[in-house]
Amino acid sequence: VDKVDRxxxxxxxxxHISDMPELPEVEHAMQQFRAAAVGRTIARVRVLHKALxxxxxxxxxxxxxxxxxxxxxxxxxxxxxxLDDGSIIEVHFKxxxxxxxxxxxxxxxxxxxxxxxxxxxxxxxxxxxxxFAVMRLHPPGELALPDLGLEPLSPEFTGxxxxxxxxxxxxxxxxxxxxxxxxxxxGNIYASEALWEAKISPERVSNKVTAAAADxxxxxxxxxLERAPAGRYYYEGTGETAExxxxxxxxxxxxxxxxxxxKTKIKRIVQGTRSTFYCAKCQK
DNA sequence: TGTGCCCTGGTA
DNA sequence: TACCAGGGCACA
Numbered sequence: 001v002d003k004v005d006r007x008x009x010x011x012x013x014x015x016h017i018s019d020m021p022e023l024p025e026v027e028h029a030m031q032q033f034r035a036a037a038v039g040r041t042i043a044r045v046r047v048l049h050k051a052l053x054x055x056x057x058x059x060x061x062x063x064x065x066x067x068x069x070x071x072x073x074x075x076x077x078x079x080x081x082x083l084d085d086g087s088i089i090e091v092h093f094k095x096x097x098x099x100x101x102x103x104x105x106x107x108x109x110x111x112x113x114x115x116x117x118x119x120x121x122x123x124x125x126x127x128x129x130x131x132f133a134v135m136r137l138h139p140p141g142e143l144a145l146p147d148l149g150l151e152p153l154s155p156e157f158t159g160x161x162x163x164x165x166x167x168x169x170x171x172x173x174x175x176x177x178x179x180x181x182x183x184x185x186x187g188n189i190y191a192s193e194a195l196w197e198a199k200i201s202p203e204r205v206s207n208k209v210t211a212a213a214a215d216x217x218x219x220x221x222x223x224x225l226e227r228a229p230a231g232r233y234y235y236e237g238t239g240e241t242a243e244x245x246x247x248x249x250x251x252x253x254x255x256x257x258x259x260x261x262x263k264t265k266i267k268r269i270v271q272g273t274r275s276t277f278y279c280a281k282c283q284k
Numbered sequence: 285t286g287t288g289c290c291c292t293g294g295t296a
Numbered sequence: 297t298a299c300c301a302g303g304g305c306a307c308a
Binding site: 049128 | 287
Binding site: 094130178187188274275 | 302
């Protein structure tokens with residue numbers, strides 16, 4: 001855990017690295033949390049920001065003390081922490097959330113919004129610049145997950161399934177990919193990246209996506225998600241390291257730069273208040 | 285189906 | 297110093 005924490009600190013100090021946790025990052029964070037917390041007992045929970053306090057008020061914080069962490073799982077971009085009484089902590093990093101690990105006696109970190117102190121003297125802290133991340137406590141049997149589509153990396157997620165989910169939608173395909181009911185776990189970055197990879201225009205109307213294009217898109221989604229390098233927390237967005245390790249974004253945040261396939265300048269448009277980056281020449 | 289909102293650090 | 301980014305939900 002110490003080693004991972006050092007890696008995280010290094011990653012955060014490196015400005016060109018994305019701080020947006022998408023599915024691979026959440027999966028990795030979940031595994032780190034699992035390794036640090038399962039089998040351990042919560043001594044105390046501290047909430048350090050009013051936004052987190054709304055999600056995890058004082059009575060919930062108190063209920064957590066003394067509970068032992070039995071299991072940690074991920075569903076879409078949610079982390080689900082099951083406790084010994086069957087209650088579940090639901091965690092969503094939103095845009096800037098992240099775990100940090102250390103000793104319960106450590107000083108409060110920059111941007112630390114909450115801290116779970118464990119009875120063995122360690123801690124797991126929620127670091128979250130924009131304070132959008134939430135931790136919620138659900139009593140046993142009361143966790144109600146939102147309506148979620150299939151996991152994009154599951155074998156059940158096929159072109160046919162995607163096309164079926166898109167069949168009644170008239171919104172642009174890019175916006176549909178962000179809808180967690182269509183596919184669970186894709187965020188704004190990977191939606192742009194997958195469409196570039198599949199050579200599909202982000203503006204294509206969802207229900208006009210052909211069977212062949214849906215197959216291509218599913219494969220592209222897997223490609224961009226699996227490009228996140230194992231053993232690293234962050235997907236490198238831009239910069240020399242990203243280029244060298246083939247983890248660079250192809251279009252995201254690259255407005256005006258040449259398309260890696262055809263050298264046409266990458267365009268940026270806004271779809272449903274979100275930025276979309278794409279190549280108008282090779283994405284049809 | 286579209287928009288505003290929650291937030292704050294980084295940038296123009 | 298004002299503005300912008302964005303996940304997901306409430307609401308129109």
